[in-house]
Amino acid sequence: MSELIELKNISQKAADMVEEGRVHKALYSDPEIFEEELDKVFQNTWIYIGHESEVPDAGSFKTAFVGRHPVILSRDRKKNLHVLLNRCRHRGATVCEGRKGKTKAFTCPYHGWGYGLDGSLRAIPKAEEYEGVLDKNDLPLDSLRHESYQGLVFATFKDDIEPLEDFLGGAKKWIDLFVKQGGGYPLKVLGEHRFNFPGNWKIQLENTTDAYHFPIIHKSFISSLDDATADIFDFLDGDGFVEDLGHGHSVMVMIPDLVDLEDDLDQPIPERFEDLAQALRDEGQDEEQVKRLVRAAHGTGFNLNLFPNVSCSMAFFRVLRPVSAEVTEIQHVALGGEGAPASFNRKRMRLHEHFQGPMGFGTPDDGEAWERVQKGSMAGKDGWILVNRGMENLHKSPDGNVAGAVCSETGMRGAYQKYKQMMAAEGEK
Amino acid sequence: MTINTDLLNKATAFIWHEADLLDHKEYQDWLSLWSKDGLYIVPTDNNETDYENTLNLALDDADMRRMRVARLESGESVSAGSVSGTVRMISRLRILEETADYIVVRCAMTLNELRHGNLVSYPADLEYRLKPSADGFVIDRKVVKLMHADGFLRTVSFIF
Numbered sequence: 047m048s049e050l051i052e053l054k055n056i057s058q059k060a061a062d063m064v065e066e067g068r069v070h071k072a073l074y075s076d077p078e079i080f081e082e083e084l085d086k087v088f089q090n091t092w093i094y095i096g097h098e099s100e101v102p103d104a105g106s107f108k109t110a111f112v113g114r115h116p117v118i119l120s121r122d123r124k125k126n127l128h129v130l131l132n133r134c135r136h137r138g139a140t141v142c143e144g145r146k147g148k149t150k151a152f153t154c155p156y157h158g159w160g161y162g163l164d165g166s167l168r169a170i171p172k173a174e175e176y177e178g179v180l181d182k183n184d185l186p187l188d189s190l191r192h193e194s195y196q197g198l199v200f201a202t203f204k205d206d207i208e209p210l211e212d213f214l215g216g217a218k219k220w221i222d223l224f225v226k227q228g229g230g231y232p233l234k235v236l237g238e239h240r241f242n243f244p245g246n247w248k249i250q251l252e253n254t255t256d257a258y259h260f261p262i263i264h265k266s267f268i269s270s271l272d273d274a275t276a277d278i279f280d281f282l283d284g285d286g287f288v289e290d291l292g293h294g295h296s297v298m299v300m301i302p303d304l305v306d307l308e309d310d311l312d313q314p315i316p317e318r319f320e321d322l323a324q325a326l327r328d329e330g331q332d333e334e335q336v337k338r339l340v341r342a343a344h345g346t347g348f349n350l351n352l353f354p355n356v357s358c359s360m361a362f363f364r365v366l367r368p369v370s371a372e373v374t375e376i377q378h379v380a381l382g383g384e385g386a387p388a389s390f391n392r393k394r395m396r397l398h399e400h401f402q403g404p405m406g407f408g409t410p411d412d413g414e415a416w417e418r419v420q421k422g423s424m425a426g427k428d429g430w431i432l433v434n435r436g437m438e439n440l441h442k443s444p445d446g447n448v449a450g451a452v453c454s455e456t457g458m459r460g461a462y463q464k465y466k467q468m469m470a471a472e473g474e475k
Numbered sequence: 476m477t478i479n480t481d482l483l484n485k486a487t488a489f490i491w492h493e494a495d496l497l498d499h500k501e502y503q504d505w506l507s508l509w510s511k512d513g514l515y516i517v518p519t520d521n522n523e524t525d526y527e528n529t530l531n532l533a534l535d536d537a538d539m540r541r542m543r544v545a546r547l548e549s550g551e552s553v554s555a556g557s558v559s560g561t562v563r564m565i566s567r568l569r570i571l572e573e574t575a576d577y578i579v580v581r582c583a584m585t586l587n588e589l590r591h592g593n594l595v596s597y598p599a600d601l602e603y604r605l606k607p608s609a610d611g612f613v614i615d616r617k618v619v620k621l622m623h624a625d626g627f628l629r630t631v632s633f634i635f
Contacts, residue, residue: 145625237519237530242627266551270542375627380530388528395530400539405517405532407546410630414554417591 061470064462067434071423074246074431080371087354087468088113092193092200092213094356094365095119095129099197099234099384100146105163108146111367112201117190118142118152119199122163129201130165131188141187152187165189196225197233198356198363216291216445220350224358226307229342229390230335231383235363236395239378239403243413245420247354247368248465250376253412254351254359255288255298255457257281258435263415267407270400275318286347286452288436289443294353294464296457301347311337319343325389339390342383343397353461361394362402372420378402378409433458479570486580486605487568489612494563494584497634502544505634510606510613515540517635521600521620532624532631547632554632559589561633565601577606577615584619586635595629598622 060079063070073079095110096119107120109132116132118141132140134154141152141161151168152161160169165187170176192201193210195218200210211218225233243250253259261268261282268276281300288298299305311334315323319340326336345361357364363379380398382391401408423429436454443449450456496505509515517532526534535543547555563586572579579602586597604616619635621628 239519239530239532240625240627241630243630263553266546266549266555269549269551270546392527395528396534399531399534403532404628404630407542410554410632411552413630414557414632 061466064466064469065430066459066463067437068430068432069462071426071429071431073248074420074423075371077371080246080368082469083368084113086471087465088368089203090207090468090471091204091354092202092207092210093354094198094352094363095192095201096199097197097233097235097363097379098127098194098199099232101127103148105148105150106146107142107149107152107163109142109144112190112203113368115203116140117201118187119192119201120152120163120165126164127192127194127199128164129190129192129199130161131190133188134159135167135185135187161187196221213293214352215293215295216447217293217295217297217350217352219445220291220297220348221358223306223348224346224350227342227345227361227381228383229307229339229386231386234382234384234386234391236380236382236391236398238380239398239406239409240375241378241404241409241413242369242373242375243416244372245374245416246371247366247374249416249419250364250366250374251351251354251461252433252455252458253416254349254357254364255296256455257286257288257298257300258453258455259412259415260300263411264408266411267401270407272317274316282453284452287443287449288452288454288456289445289447289449290456290460291447292460294461295351296460297348297350298452298457299348300452304341304344304347307342307344307346308338311341313337313341315340319393322389322393325393326387329387329389331387339387343390343393345397351457351461353464362398378406433462479573482573482578483568483570485611486570486578486603489605490565490568490580490582490601490603493614494565498561498563500547502548502634506540506544508614509537509540510615511537513537513613513615513617515614515617515619515634517619517621517624519624521624526618532621532628543634547634552632554630557590558633559592561586561588563587571602577604578612579604584635588633590629597635599635 063073093112096108100108101119101121104123104125107118110117118130118132120128132142134141136159139154139156141154158171162168167182167185190201191205195210195214268279285302286299290296323336323340326339350358355366365377367375369375380395382394403409433455436450440448440450515535516526519530519532523529546552563584565582565584567583569581570578571581581602584599584601588595600620602618605612606615
């Protein structure tokens with residue numbers, strides 16, 4: 047009996063399974079730890095749910111998740127944003143289905159309760175039986191606190207959490223750089239790829255600042271590039287770095303020349319972008335604007351990982367959702383410029399299709415590797431995942447953060463230390 | 476209603492031939508079935524018609540088709556190596572449009588994939604625009620409308 051209790055205790059001490067340079071493999075598969083993560087991580091911090099360009103007009107909505115909770119991001123008639131739990135206050139059915147759309151109201155299909163875009167309960171069919179029983183004012187859709195930065199909308203169940211900008215902290219500078227790839231136009235979501243893989247969400251989290259894997263697992267992608275572009279992606283021996291930005295966030299700079307897309311606008315047009323440059327010239331864009339848009343079309347030379355569920359990765363947002371300990375859903379969100387030349391946005395989408403999503407030349411091989419990590423993590427009664435690469439070769443960044451080589455595992459260590467801190471906290475319940 | 480069964484038979488024979496090439500990974504022969512400007516399209520939104528100005532799962536011109544095949548045949552892609560095979564069934568063919576320059580054919584496909592011992596099924600509508608050629612047809616456009624195109628798919632290291 048005492049042994050059983052001890053085992054139970056071990057399984058609940060996820061925080062103890064994170065050491066500085068290694069994490070225990072049970073963190074990928076233990077269902078109890080997963081439940082604890084939903085509670086202590088996903089219900090306890092800012093979670094990315096969408097970009098403002100996805101709900102551009104009064105009446106626009108998109109559906110999303112905060113951990114396991116289905117939510118709606120809506121824009122009301124006064125153009126204010128709301129994040130609402132997607133659950134009728136009567137008997138609990140979802141009031142909104144589909145990925146996105148436009149509507150005047152959210153109406154429960156079951157008994158017809160109708161809610162405004164701000165979540166207020168507006169209509170109850172045959173209301174007379176509720177006289178003296180309930181007041182419509184008391185039963186709006188539950189709403190979550192939400193804040194935006196550069197159009198990225200985050201929501202949280204933790205009402206007393208720090209402001210979003212404090213949470214983002216050192217990552218804000220990098221988000222500011224990331225949005226420059228609109229080419230002078232506001233960043234806009236152009237579409238998204240969706241796929242899932244049979245593995246734990248933290249395997250994907252680790253991947254975003256893992257340069258080490260790139261030339262190995264993505265060899266077939268690199269082979270499909272022209273020589274000059276392949277050289278750009280040969281960054282392991284370059285001047286890149288990984289910087290721990292605090293709060294679990296980190297940035298991996300693979301291509302230092304592409305950190306600020308508004309610098310170095312005099313660079314020659316690379317072969318890969320000649321077709322875009324010509325299309326822009328044909329549209330009457332002057333040479334300065336052609337160079338600006340071509341440089342923006344590259345995307346940034348870095349991946350910014352925001353703990354726990356979103357990254358600004360070169361040219362797209364990667365959004366993850368933990369479904370179970372051993373299943374994770376991923377969105378690869380394609381980005382362009384609102385009002386930008388159509389040829390610019392077309393090129394951005396073609397580049398996205400080339401690498402990203404379930405049929406890209408890159409993602410399926412990532413997915414294969416993650417599936418194998420999950421499978422392999424079941425081998426042995428005890429075992430550790432190493433995240434100690436480059437641990438003895440650290441320096442202080444100009445911003446005063448811990449940084450390591452581009453192919454170090456500095457970002458993963460930062461994320462796991464934040465994870466450890468959150469998992470060590472006593473639950474509120 | 477009169478059905479041009481002769482034309483339907485010719486189109487069916489061609490589409491089955493293509494299906495057999497793909498299931499048996501005879502990709503070089505598959506590449507030769509296409510017109511120069513042909514497009515292989517797998518949309519994310521099956522109601523969309525302006526494929527160039529929207530995000531697709533794949534929008535392959537001749538260059539991208541060649542590179543997609545090269546990737547699958549190179550031995551460099553670990554996910555391609557994990558696909559044990561595909562078996563696709565194609566039926567319910569109908570000629571939607573018949574002109575002097577091309578025909579449009581719609582049909583149903585169920586593709587089954589075995590990967591790591593797991594069977595995954597992909598039901599889809601296929602829409603072909605076929606141009607007549609000296610020895611039959613060439614594919615001018617193939618649109619693969621997966622039933623779950625806007626859902627969370629498994630990754631794909633084969634050709635629909």
